[in-house]
Structures are given as C-alpha cells and as structure tokens.
Amino acid sequence: xxxxxxxxxxxxxxxxxxxxxxxxxxxxxxxxxxxxxxxxxxxxxxxxxxxxxxxxxxxxxxxxxxxxxxxxxxxxxxxxxxxxxxxxxxxxxxxxxxxxxxxxxxxxxxxxxxxxxxxxxxxxxxxxxxxxxxxxxxxxxxxxxxxxxxxxxxxxxxxxxxxxxxxxxxxxxxxxxxxxxxxxxxxxxxxxxxxxxxxxxxxxxxxxxxxxxxxxxxxxxxxxxxxxxxxxxxxxxxxxxxxxxxxxxxxxxxxxxxxxxxxxxxxxxxxxxxxxxxxxxxxx
Numbered sequence: 001x002x003x004x005x006x007x008x009x010x011x012x013x014x015x016x017x018x019x020x021x022x023x024x025x026x027x028x029x030x031x032x033x034x035x036x037x038x039x040x041x042x043x044x045x046x047x048x049x050x051x052x053x054x055x056x057x058x059x060x061x062x063x064x065x066x067x068x069x070x071x072x073x074x075x076x077x078x079x080x081x082x083x084x085x086x087x088x089x090x091x092x093x094x095x096x097x098x099x100x101x102x103x104x105x106x107x108x109x110x111x112x113x114x115x116x117x118x119x120x121x122x123x124x125x126x127x128x129x130x131x132x133x134x135x136x137x138x139x140x141x142x143x144x145x146x147x148x149x150x151x152x153x154x155x156x157x158x159x160x161x162x163x164x165x166x167x168x169x170x171x172x173x174x175x176x177x178x179x180x181x182x183x184x185x186x187x188x189x190x191x192x193x194x195x196x197x198x199x200x201x202x203x204x205x206x207x208x209x210x211x212x213x214x215x216x217x218x219x220x221x222x223x224x225x226x227x228x229x230x231x232x233x234x235x236x237x238x239x240x241x242x243x244x245x246x247x248x249x250x251x252x253x254x255x256x257x258x259x260x261x262x263x264x265x266x267x268x269x270x271x272x273x274x275x276x277x278x279x280x281x282x283x284x
Contacts, residue, residue, distance in 0.1 A: 050242075050244070061138040069144075090160070097156075098168050128178055205226065
C-alpha cells in the first residue's frame with residue numbers, strides 16, 4: 001500500500017502542474033474574450049482586483065492552514081488501527097465521498113451564519129469570471145478540514161483524502177465563467193458553469209441552490225437543484241459595495257458584531273450566530 005501511495009506522491013507535482021496550467025489557460029482565454037466583447041472597464045477591473053487581492057491574503061496564510069489541515073489527518077491516520085487499501089477503486093470511492101461531504105459542508109455554510117461569515121466572501125463579487133473563483137477567505141481552510149476528518153477515521157489514507165479534496169476544489173475553478181454555456185447530458189451528472197452561475201445568483205429563484213462541487217446529482221437528490229433560467233444577478237442580497245480586500249473580508253463580521261451588540265439576551269445572541277443569515281428575533 002505504501003508503495004502505491006509513494007507512486008501517487010511522485011506524480012502529484014505533475015497533477016498539480018497540469019491543473020494549474022489549464023486554469024491559467026482558461027483565465028487567459030476568458031480575459032481576452034471579455035476584452036473582445038468590451039466588458040472590461042474600470043469598475044470591472046476594480047472588482048477583479050478585489051478578488052485577486054483577497055486571494056493574496058488567503059495565500060499568505062496557506063502554509064499555516066495547510067499544516068493544520070494535513071497535520072490533523074496524518075496524526076489521526078497513524079492512531080487508528082485499520083486502513084482501507086489504496087487502489088483506483090478506493091480512491092474513486094474516496095473522491096465521491098469527499099464530494100458528498102463537500103455538498104453538505106456547503107449547505108451548512110449557507111445555513112449557519114457564523115460559517116456564512118467567511119463563505120460569504122466568495123459570494124460578494126457582483127461580477128462572475130475566473131477571478132471570482134479566487135475570492136476565498138483565509139479562514140476557510142482553518143475550519144473545513146473538520147468536515148473531512150471522518151474519512152480518515154473510516155480508514156482512508158490521509159494522503160488520498162487530501163488528494164481527493166484538492167481535486168474537488170480545483171474542479172470548481174472552471175465553473176466560474178460566463179463564456180461556457182449549457183453542456184447537455186454532462187449536466188445530468190456533473191456540475192457545470194451554468195449550474196454554478198445559479199449558485200452565485202442573488203435572485204430569489206436562485207438563492208441557496210446548486211451546492212455541488214464535482215457532481216450535480218446531490219442537488220437533484222436533496223431538492224436543491226435549479227436550472228439556469230436567466231442570467232443571474234451576482235453577489236449578495238445586500239451588496240457590500242467595496243473593493244478593499246480588508247473590508248471584503250470583514251464585512252459580514254462587522255454585521256454580526258452589530259447584531260450581537262443589540263441582542264437582548266444570550267439566547268438571542270446565540271441565534272444570531274447559528275441561525276440562517278438574515279435571521280431576526282420576533283418582536284416582543
């Protein structure tokens with residue numbers, strides 16, 4: 001088993017290189033396409049820079065968060081006395097389970113405000129292109145590892161879980177574009193740009209829909225699927241109206257702080273943290 005894992009480790013650099021190279025190619029093609037369509041203007045460039053600068057902040061914290069993420073998996077993996085064999089079939093199973101967990105993690109992030117506080121950053125852009133994919137909070141990776149730890153407890157090799165998580169995460173990059181239309185039968189199984197555009201829409205029909213990352217079947221199974229009917233209105237239902245990366249990161253936390261300050265009881269304060277975004281107490 002260790003030899004199989006070692007062989008995969010030797011190839012991970014190639015896998016990462018191919019994925020990153022393909023992502024850069026997509027982003028370059030999209031940028032020149034938007035130039036050709038005369039969509040690039042000062043305001044759009046500002047929003048694109050906001051996403052990129054948020055990404056830079058996240059990258060500055062990456063080593064610390066990766067140490068926690070991978071370290072926890074490795075420690076737990078060494079403590080449990082059982083291990084699932086590593087082969088193509090168990091790796092494929094792990095990939096499907098990671099995607100399934102991601103679906104529920106994503107749902108919870110939309111339903112629990114304290115988790116929405118960091119995830120909302122990704123939804124805050126009023127434009128939708130490949131720079132939007134980079135608008136992610138540095139706090140995200142300090143928390144999300146907890147959702148996937150049970151896979152290590154089940155016996156999946158920590159390295160395989162991390163690899164599958166990385167693949168699911170990287171798959172989502174190509175979804176953040178308007179230059180790719182609907183993809184027919186492919187959409188019945190896999191998540192596509194059209195379906196993910198819906199997820200980023202703030203229109204009533206699109207709110208809290210299409211949570212999947214790799215597969216679209218989870219949304220269809222659990223009643224959260226929505227077809228793209230019209231071009232979405234991107235961003236939050238209450239726009240933050242800023243391209244300052246610090247303000248982008250802090251906008252929802254400031255909103256939570258204001259709500260906590262006006263809480264009339266500990267229960268009310270608790271509900272502001274764990275209820276859905278937008279929750280308000282009933283009038284006394």
